[in-house]
Amino acid sequence: MKWKRKDLLGLEELSAQEIEFILDTAESFKEVSLRPIKKVPALRGKTIVNLFFEPSTRTRTSFELAAKRLSADMVNISASTSSVVKGETLKDTAKNIEAMKVDVIIMRHSLPGAPYFLAKIIGPSLINAGDGAHEHPTQGLLDLFTMRENKGRIKGLKVVIIGDIAHSRVARSNIWGLLKLGAEVAVAGPATLIPPQIERMGVKVYYRVEEAVRKADVINVLRIQLERQKTGLFPSLREYRQIFGVNRERLKDARPDLLIMHPGPINRGVEIDPDVADGPHSVILDQVTNGLAVRMAVLYLLAGGKSEAID
Amino acid sequence: MKLLIKGSRLIDPDSGYDDISNILIERGKITAIGRKVSAKGAKVIEAEGKIAVPGLIDMHVHLREPGREDEETILSGTRAAGRGGFTAIACMPNTDPVIDNQGIVKFIYSQTEKVGIVSVFPIGSITKGLRGEELAEIGELKEAGVVGISDDGKPVENSEVMRRALEYAKMFDLVVISHCEDKDLKGEGVMHEGYYSTLLGLPGIPAAAEEVMVARDLGLAELSGGWLHIAHVSTAGTVEMIRQAKSRGIRVTCETAPHYFSLTDEAVKDFDTNAKMNPPLRTEEDVEAIKEGLKDGTIDVIATDHAPHTSVEKEVEYTIAPFGVIGLETALSLIITKLVKEDILTLSQAIAKVSLNPAKILRIDKGILKVGADADITIIDPDREIIVESGAFESKSSNSPFLDWKLKGAATMTIVGGRVVMKEGRIL
Numbered sequence: 196m197k198w199k200r201k202d203l204l205g206l207e208e209l210s211a212q213e214i215e216f217i218l219d220t221a222e223s224f225k226e227v228s229l230r231p232i233k234k235v236p237a238l239r240g241k242t243i244v245n246l247f248f249e250p251s252t253r254t255r256t257s258f259e260l261a262a263k264r265l266s267a268d269m270v271n272i273s274a275s276t277s278s279v280v281k282g283e284t285l286k287d288t289a290k291n292i293e294a295m296k297v298d299v300i301i302m303r304h305s306l307p308g309a310p311y312f313l314a315k316i317i318g319p320s321l322i323n324a325g326d327g328a329h330e331h332p333t334q335g336l337l338d339l340f341t342m343r344e345n346k347g348r349i350k351g352l353k354v355v356i357i358g359d360i361a362h363s364r365v366a367r368s369n370i371w372g373l374l375k376l377g378a379e380v381a382v383a384g385p386a387t388l389i390p391p392q393i394e395r396m397g398v399k400v401y402y403r404v405e406e407a408v409r410k411a412d413v414i415n416v417l418r419i420q421l422e423r424q425k426t427g428l429f430p431s432l433r434e435y436r437q438i439f440g441v442n443r444e445r446l447k448d449a450r451p452d453l454l455i456m457h458p459g460p461i462n463r464g465v466e467i468d469p470d471v472a473d474g475p476h477s478v479i480l481d482q483v484t485n486g487l488a489v490r491m492a493v494l495y496l497l498a499g500g501k502s503e504a505i506d
Numbered sequence: 507m508k509l510l511i512k513g514s515r516l517i518d519p520d521s522g523y524d525d526i527s528n529i530l531i532e533r534g535k536i537t538a539i540g541r542k543v544s545a546k547g548a549k550v551i552e553a554e555g556k557i558a559v560p561g562l563i564d565m566h567v568h569l570r571e572p573g574r575e576d577e578e579t580i581l582s583g584t585r586a587a588g589r590g591g592f593t594a595i596a597c598m599p600n601t602d603p604v605i606d607n608q609g610i611v612k613f614i615y616s617q618t619e620k621v622g623i624v625s626v627f628p629i630g631s632i633t634k635g636l637r638g639e640e641l642a643e644i645g646e647l648k649e650a651g652v653v654g655i656s657d658d659g660k661p662v663e664n665s666e667v668m669r670r671a672l673e674y675a676k677m678f679d680l681v682v683i684s685h686c687e688d689k690d691l692k693g694e695g696v697m698h699e700g701y702y703s704t705l706l707g708l709p710g711i712p713a714a715a716e717e718v719m720v721a722r723d724l725g726l727a728e729l730s731g732g733w734l735h736i737a738h739v740s741t742a743g744t745v746e747m748i749r750q751a752k753s754r755g756i757r758v759t760c761e762t763a764p765h766y767f768s769l770t771d772e773a774v775k776d777f778d779t780n781a782k783m784n785p786p787l788r789t790e791e792d793v794e795a796i797k798e799g800l801k802d803g804t805i806d807v808i809a810t811d812h813a814p815h816t817s818v819e820k821e822v823e824y825t826i827a828p829f830g831v832i833g834l835e836t837a838l839s840l841i842i843t844k845l846v847k848e849d850i851l852t853l854s855q856a857i858a859k860v861s862l863n864p865a866k867i868l869r870i871d872k873g874i875l876k877v878g879a880d881a882d883i884t885i886i887d888p889d890r891e892i893i894v895e896s897g898a899f900e901s902k903s904s905n906s907p908f909l910d911w912k913l914k915g916a917a918t919m920t921i922v923g924g925r926v927v928m929k930e931g932r933i934l
Contacts, residue, residue, distance in 0.1 A: 207705070286822070306825040306826065307707040307777070308706065308776075308824045308825075311776060312822075326707075328707030362707075390703070391701070391704055395701045
């Protein structure tokens with residue numbers, strides 16, 4: 196197939212075929228990072244901007260390395276979160292960047308929908324690197340890539356996402372991607388962190404982690420944020436750990452080959468215990484490695500790279 | 507000058523009159539109605555195939571003047587009203603300064619006198635500065651000419667203050683218009699809490715945020731014997747509670763807005779800031795309940811909650827855009843398209859909810875089309891097809907969720923006090 200979209204905003208709007216096409220493209224890029232000289236000329240002469248309105252180390256660095264390994268020119272812009280504070284509207288900021296004739300803008304923003312709003316009014320390709328609690332498509336893709344790599348398939352896999360589903364863009368992108376590729380998806384966590392009517396998306400809801408993981412092939416454990424406690428969504432990190440923390444005891448009835456994933460950064464000893472996070476079936480660091488390959492693929496497809504330049 | 511409206515179908519919800527009639531207007535009043543009425547030297551308005559109804563009244567408008575004249579002014583707001591077929595509007599007190607004293611009331615009246623093309627009736631605030639703490643000088647406000655009191659935009663959170671407001675306003679036969687919203691339940695919410703807020707990752711406003719305060723206010727209305735009017739009803743639960751309260755004899759009336767029977771929360775799906783208002787668009791079941799409430803009379807009034815915001819304010823991230831949509835210039839077309847053509851309401855029932863009923867609630871001598879009444883008349887072409895265009899609004903703002911919608915039915919003439927102020931969509 197041929198890639199046709201200008202932007203990558205979310206996995207909700209992608210077809211299964213498009214998602215698989217990105218994953219397949221990422222396969223060929225994964226190998227580039229294993230070479231002694233980790234660089235191909237695929238996007239030489241293209242300009243890519245990292246426009247981050249929210250702090251990020253992992254995602255920003257991953258995109259930056261991906262761009263550089265494709266020989267694109269990359270600029271990082273960190274801006275304050277809200278246009279209200281900044282005195283310039285998001286629209287004006289983006290229009291200014293557009294006027295510098297860039298090819299791709301990678302945007303992270305704390306507010307849902309911000310990249311959708313921009314994509315409609317600017318010319319360059321836009322990649323959503325996380326918009327509030329809405330979507331984080333490249334994270335969803337790298338999670339799919341990692342599951343496929345380890346389990347050989349997505350279709351029919353039983354995947355459980357554990358933790359703060361309500362505030363998680365990773366959860367939403369995972370759910371869309373997994374459902375489109377035919378996985379069975381469940382979410383588990385405290386009732387106050389499960390958003391209303393999520394069942395309508397086609398996922399099962401569990402309030403007990405033990406029950407949710409019983410037949411699972413994969414668990415994806417989300418970071419729990421302390422500020423949710425302050426807004427009264429759960430009583431304490433201690434209680435969260437006691438009831439929802441992923442530890443060996445809680446996984447004792449799970450399948451022996453249960454794949455352990457976490458999008459990071461990890462609160463060790465809170466949502467996941469170190470012996471599980473670092474255990475034999477953990478692929479948490481592989482996710483990071485795969486993230487680079489997936490982001491190279493996405494940049495390559497959106498910026499219209501030349502395929503012969505990969506070799 | 508005499509004016510003769512000829513050949514229209516006249517609908518007067520008050521008397522139940524519905525027949526082809528001529529209407530004669532002299533010195534701002536209706537002086538004769540009948541099939542054979544004619545007058546020498548009168549200017550004739552040919553209205554065959556059209557419908558003449560009492561001038562429409564919108565009891566919930568934000569005119570923004572004084573304070574936010576970049577969004578709307580009394581001039582632009584009354585022009586928008588005229589274009590939409592409204593001959594009178596009531597304006598909410600959340601201006602800057604707030605309509606909480608006689609001076610501002612007088613300013614609204616005098617400014618309307620100078621530049622307004624339709625009648626404007628100010629609504630005073632319930633509490634000083636809309637702060638929810640001390641009652642505004644309600645008696646003096648009434649004396650200056652307010653037609654109701656409301657802290658609209660904000661709930662009166664303190665139940666004791668709300669109780670006293672209902673008791674006190676009762677002495678002056680003033681309606682207390684309540685913006686029902688539990689601020690803690692609303693939290694950071696920016697849309698209805700449900701399936702779509704889950705998909706979009708946007709913080710939700712549950713239906714209960716409205717309903718818990720409706721329940722409180724109904725209790726306070728019963729306690730005080732005051733007159734409660736619930737503004738912008740958006741949920742099935744609210745409709746049901748008001749239905750029960752009415753059957754128990756509690757003195758309560760209520761309104762809904764056209765967007766609550768025309769749209770659901772699905773409209774937020776592409777983060778359209780023009781689909782952001784408070785209360786938010788609800789679900790399909792709520793829309794059905796609103797229609798049922800309109801049909802069985804539980805909902806007395808359709809009011810627009812016309813809330814202009816500039817494109818600068820609305821062309822931002824969904825979360826930080828202000829709540830509110832304009833409504834004056836699309837309301838009648840939505841009422842005809844979504845309620846009359848769909849057989850939810852007869853035209854007469856529909857017109858009553860935007861003329862007779864708000865006039866009764868605000869105690870203004872309008873909303874009736876009979877000999878001796880003010881010649882406030884709206885002429886409607888129920889089959890006129892319109893397309894909602896952002897460039898065509900008379901309002902200073904164009905934050906409508908109905909842009910590019912094709913609708914059926916529109917006002918073709920607005921007559922205020924015997925003066926034609928709008929003809930075929932153009933302000934004269």
